[in-house]
Amino acid sequence: MAALAPAAGTPKLLSAAATGLAGFIESRRLCLDTILGHAGIDQASLSDPVAPLSLDGYCTVLDLAARRSGDDDFGLAYGQQFLPSHLGLIGYIALSSDNALHAAENLASHFRFHQQETSTELIFRNPFYHLTYRIDDSRIAHRSQDAVLTLGMFCNVFRHCAGRDWCPDEVHLEHARTENWRSIEAAFGAPVRFESRTNALLFRPERAVAAMPQADPALLRLMCHNIKTLGFRKPAQSVAALAEDYIRRNIASGSVSLEGASRVLHMPARMLQRRLVEENASFADLVEQVRRVEGRRTLLEGKLDIAQIAYDLGYSEPSAFVRAFSRWFGISPLRFRKMHRIEGGRSRLQ
Structure with a gap:
């Protein structure tokens, strides 16, 4: 399959990000067809992990499911249970890395092939690393559910190698403080700073030293090649x-x-x-x-x-x-x- 060219409309992401989403929606006793239809998403596309999925539609599904179920923790819960291997190529890139910090570096540098119009960086500002995530397209309005979901996915990469008790030192979220802020702090095991410049996990270097159990340099090189081939191409070099x-x-x-x-x-x-x-x-x-x-x-x-x-x-x-x-x-x-x-x-x- 050739690399996916950027779409003319709203940005896309690889459908691996929606692994298990249909079942998760139905477990909340919601009508899957209604919610996907409202967001303009074809359920069949969810079965192909490298199929392009509308990022706006994806965020709309999360927001609509949260509102229709009356559960503000919908995105939070979906992200917390999301295994890194379910993320497809970007997940296996993290799992094949040497250690937690290496996984964070690879997430930051390769996420653009997984999801368009999105900024991810790993920045060190003493004493913390900041693993950041932000949707750049201002047309996507419903993004708070996606933010806690994606940071939860990132957090699970660290927990895969450091244990289920691993927690960041801080969590930053772009959106204003919500009524479920205590649930968010409990899920991450860390204080949350709302209305931040970007979404981010903050952690000290010593909290990212655990070796990745399935570290595999050969597989890592293959997955990095594959995501550049099957994922979204970068724009022309500036x-x-x-x-x-x-x-x-x-x-x-x-x-x-x-x-x-x-x-x-x-x-x-x-x-x-x-x-x-x-x-x-x-x-x-x-x-x-x-x-x-x-x-x-x-x-x-x-x-x-x-x-x-x-x-x-x-x-x-x-x-x-x-x-x-x-x-x-x-x-x-x-x-x-x-x-x-x-x-x-x-x-x-x-």
């Missing part, structure tokens, strides 16, 4: 992304420049600079972004000392890297590495 690729390939030389990028991209330096501004980027910011991402990744791999990492990132001396890293993450590189003593191998980005 000029900022092309410039970032140039920086990443040449950063160790210590001589990356706007002029060098313009020669590689076959456009005048002024045009490149203007195109970057149009994409809300700058060459200096891209250099810093590459250094931040690659510095963190290399520290987690644990193979190189801090001085060698600094030189590989184009710094003339290690102290410059130490100052930059401390500014980015609020912690020194050495302390950061000590905080990430991962069971079952280092965390590696795919």
Whole structure:
């Protein structure tokens, strides 16, 4: 099957996200045909885990089921019981990862192939990692049920390797506080901050060290390939992304420049600079972004000392890297590495 092209209408997600949803709706004594019909979803599409499903329709189903059943916890309950393996390709990518942190990295970097118009990131802001999730399409109004559901799915990835008692340190939700806020806190075992900028699970590094029981590097590579082939294609690469690729390939030389990028991209330096501004980027910011991402990744791999990492990132001396890293993450590189003593191998980005 060829990769799915982005649809002209509202964004899509892979139907694996709706595994067991029909039965879950019927267990609440609701009319499945009525609810799916109202959302414009064909029940037959739910049986194919890589079939495209309307994200707006999916969110509408969750919202309608919650309202018709009188159960504000509908999405919460569905997400809490959702096994990672039921998520299809993205679920197996998480389960095949080395450990909990590696699984979170892979969820964040591959979720865009599972669901369109959605932002997922794994960000470290001392002392917490933030595994974020947000639907970007403003046309999708009914999203609170989906938010608690998806964070519950993410939470179950951690619980798969760390045990059922695993809990994040905090949960952030975009929507306003609801009457069932106590149920949400009880389900996650953590305080919830409503009206946040994005939905997120927050956790300390030491809470993500458990090894994944079914870690399988070969299967992980296959699943990453498959989701890129069977899932939703990325949009055409932006000029900022092309410039970032140039920086990443040449950063160790210590001589990356706007002029060098313009020669590689076959456009005048002024045009490149203007195109970057149009994409809300700058060459200096891209250099810093590459250094931040690659510095963190290399520290987690644990193979190189801090001085060698600094030189590989184009710094003339290690102290410059130490100052930059401390500014980015609020912690020194050495302390950061000590905080990430991962069971079952280092965390590696795919």
